[in-house]
Amino acid sequence: MRHGGQILVQALKTNGVTRVFCVPGESYLAALDGLFDSGIDTVVTRHESGAAMMAEAHGKLTGRPGIAFVTRGPGATNASAGVHIAFQDSTPMILFVGQVASDQRDREAFQEVDYRAMFSPLAKWVAEVDRTDRLPEYINRAFATALSGRPGPVVLALPEDMLSDQADVIDMPAAQPPKAQAAQSDIAEITERLAQAKRPFILVGGGGWRAEARDALGAFAKALNVPVGAAFRCQDYLNNDHPNYVGDVGIGPNPELAKAVREADVLLALGPRLGEMTTSGYTLLRAPLPEQALLHVHADANELGRVYHPSLGVAGRPAEVVLQLAAHTGSGRFQSTHNPHDPDGRAAYVSALRRSYEAWQRPVETPGDLKMQQVMAHLRDTLPETAILTNGAGNYAGWLHRYYRWRGWRTQLAPTSGSMGYGLPAAVAAALEHPDRSVLCLAGDGCFQMTSQEFGTACEYGAKVIVLVVNNGMYGTIRMHQQKTYPGRVSATRLKNPDFAALARAYGALGLTVTETAAFPDALAQAMAADTPAILDLKVDPRALSTTLQTKDL
Incomplete structure (x- = not known):
């Protein structure tokens, strides 16, 4: 009993x-x-x-x-x-x-x-x-x-x-969910239609992925020479250094990338729901009948045709399907029939999109002494590939999405629902699960204060998180829209903030204030070397909003 x-x-x-x-x-x-x-x-x-x-x-x-x-x-x-x-x-x-x-x-x-x-x-x-x-x-x-x-x-x-x-009960064995693979005929059709397309595009996202599927995606994209874009906040689904990775199709994407999605003749949506954030408000694909030949793979059959009518709908787990696709392209049978349209043109098409992605990551100047684009570039160039970066929602996330590169699997934790306050709890969970890896939380001052009490949880359990608080004294996203819609009539968007660095020290942790770009590398190095969690209070000019990042809403 x-x-x-x-x-x-x-x-x-x-x-x-x-x-x-x-x-x-x-x-x-x-x-x-x-x-x-x-x-x-x-x-x-x-x-x-x-x-x-x-x-x-x-x-x-x-x-x-x-x-x-x-x-x-x-x-x-x-x-x-x-x-x-x-x-x-x-x-x-x-x-x-x-x-x-x-x-x-x-x-x-x-x-x-x-x-x-x-x-x-x-x-x-x-x-x-x-x-x-x-x-x-x-x-x-x-x-x-x-x-x-x-x-x-x-x-x-x-x-x-x-x-x-x-x-008095008998314990049951562990639950075993089905694999939900695609029919082999669907695998063959997807592969052939991508191979024969002039401007194919693969868009990846959704749930149920794993490291093996990520590797298979890279092999499949390389075998067919197809560009790959990541859905909103799914940027770690393919190593961003992979030659076929061309950027994130999220909020305010690279205009050249958005154009490529609009002009694709065959679009393989491998896992994403194709919601508002990934389709730029349902504009990259025309609803309900896209101009692109849409090949939509999703684990839930009810999602297929819910918004967009697919040319081919496949109900299967994307992780399983991409493993099938990679195995199919690696088979001798496929190689013998593979005849892509204009292979030289396809290579030039992918290379041009890759160059556009790399150009999009070059820093764009913003006001103030502390440049967030330079901060992100420093993180991109110095953090190990295994570093986990988390964020919630806010205007500040535009810098992270645009300038950072995710190279390792499950190194990006961010809410596609756009929930503020997510970054710090997610960072605590990540640091507890992977205590041997660097874990950084990027949070706006408003976003951080939604769940700032969880910094105490990090300190209690020894979760060595580094919180970068982008402090501009306001709810930046709302202010951006407010200034655009009702210029000069600021209302309900100002924030009276505490000394965030002092808050960290009150918990017995490291707290540093950074006011200029040149001071950030040393502050980050101190945080990385500390044996406690840390908060870096980044004082950012309120004028440095994501209008320079061409974003709609963060």
């Missing part, structure tokens, strides 16, 4: 869970008891949004569901931001929410919420476990649902009495 918390934790261990994130609550005391001496690392955060965002980032990093525990009512509503990120980013995640005891349900008891109604638009599956002996069943289904098809978040509500009750 075991109580529900012990049964639950054993199911987590069976499914390979090694770390969970939480804010403790009396509604799930039995689960906390189950975690005691379980061998699972329990990270206590300062706020439920931080716990959920850390779990989401953990899911991105590992490809396995990140786990968060929060209490009922306010705890659940605070965590909803992380669930929304996981949904829009197609990240596997499971949120466990304490619930009122079953004999108090439907009385609007203390902190009672109907979680099925609350989370159903934000999660793949929401359920409430009514029986202790069914916990293994529910948890295995949660893992299978989070990982199968288009990955995403699952929410399980745990009534307090159910969790503390005892039951």
Whole structure:
């Protein structure tokens, strides 16, 4: 006989869970008891949004569901931001929410919420476990649902009495989601249509990728000599030094890159949903019938044809499909029939796009003594390939997207949902998972203050994160749009900021203020050498907005 918390934790261990994130609550005391001496690392955060965002980032990093525990009512509503990120980013995640005891349900008891109604638009599956002996069943289904098809978040509500009750149950084996490969005829058609195209283009993104698929993508693109662009905040899906990588098709892309997508005759969308951010507000492809021959590969069949009618729709996990494509192009059968249209012209086409990408990364002058474009260039040229960079949302992210190069797999953690405050919790999760790697969080002053309390979590658990706070004293994105739409009428966008470097020192960490470009390399070196987390307060001129980066909204 075991109580529900012990049964639950054993199911987590069976499914390979090694770390969970939480804010403790009396509604799930039995689960906390189950975690005691379980061998699972329990990270206590300062706020439920931080716990959920850390779990989401953990899911991105590992490809396995990140786990968060929060209490009922306010705890659940605070965590909803992380669930929304996981949904829009197609990240596997499971949120466990304490619930009122079953004999108090439907009385609007203390902190009672109907979680099925609350989370159903934000999660793949929401359920409430009514029986202790069914916990293994529910948890295995949660893992299978989070990982199968288009990955995403699952929410399980745990009534307090159910969790503390005892039951004699048999533990289930780990969930095994299907591979979801494409038919061989689809692989052959995709390969042939790309080979015969004059101006083909591959656009990669979405969830469910892994390192092997990234390598296969590079081999496939090289074999067919096709340019590859990354969807919004998916820039680490191919080594940015690869000769076929031509930039990110996100917010405010390189105009030459946007033109190439618009003028492509065959476009292979390998994983992305083709949402607003990746299509520049649904302008790079005409909806609902694109001018390009659209070959759309997506793990969820319901996504195919949802916005754009594809010439060929393939329901399959992009990681599996790209492995199939690489194997097909490497076969002797394909080589014998491969006859690309104008191979010399194709090579010139790819080379021109690559040169345009490299030119796009040359720094553009901005006002002020501290130049963020130069800061990003220094990071690009000095950080190891394994360094992980995180960010939330804000005008500042435009510099990172444009000037940095991601070379290693899962070295970019950022929310495609555009959620502010994500960067610091994601950095903490990354530093705990990879303590031997450099982890940097880039955050605007407004973005940082959404979750700045999680710097305390980093200090408590020894997560050596370096936070670069881009401090311009305002909500820069909104100010940019405000000045454009209502010039001279500044409202609700100013920020009164603390001394961020002093905040770091108050935690016993390293805090430095940087006011000019020449001082940044030394400040970064000190932060890299420190044995504590660090905050570098970067004082940026408020006039240095992303209008110079030709961005729409960051």
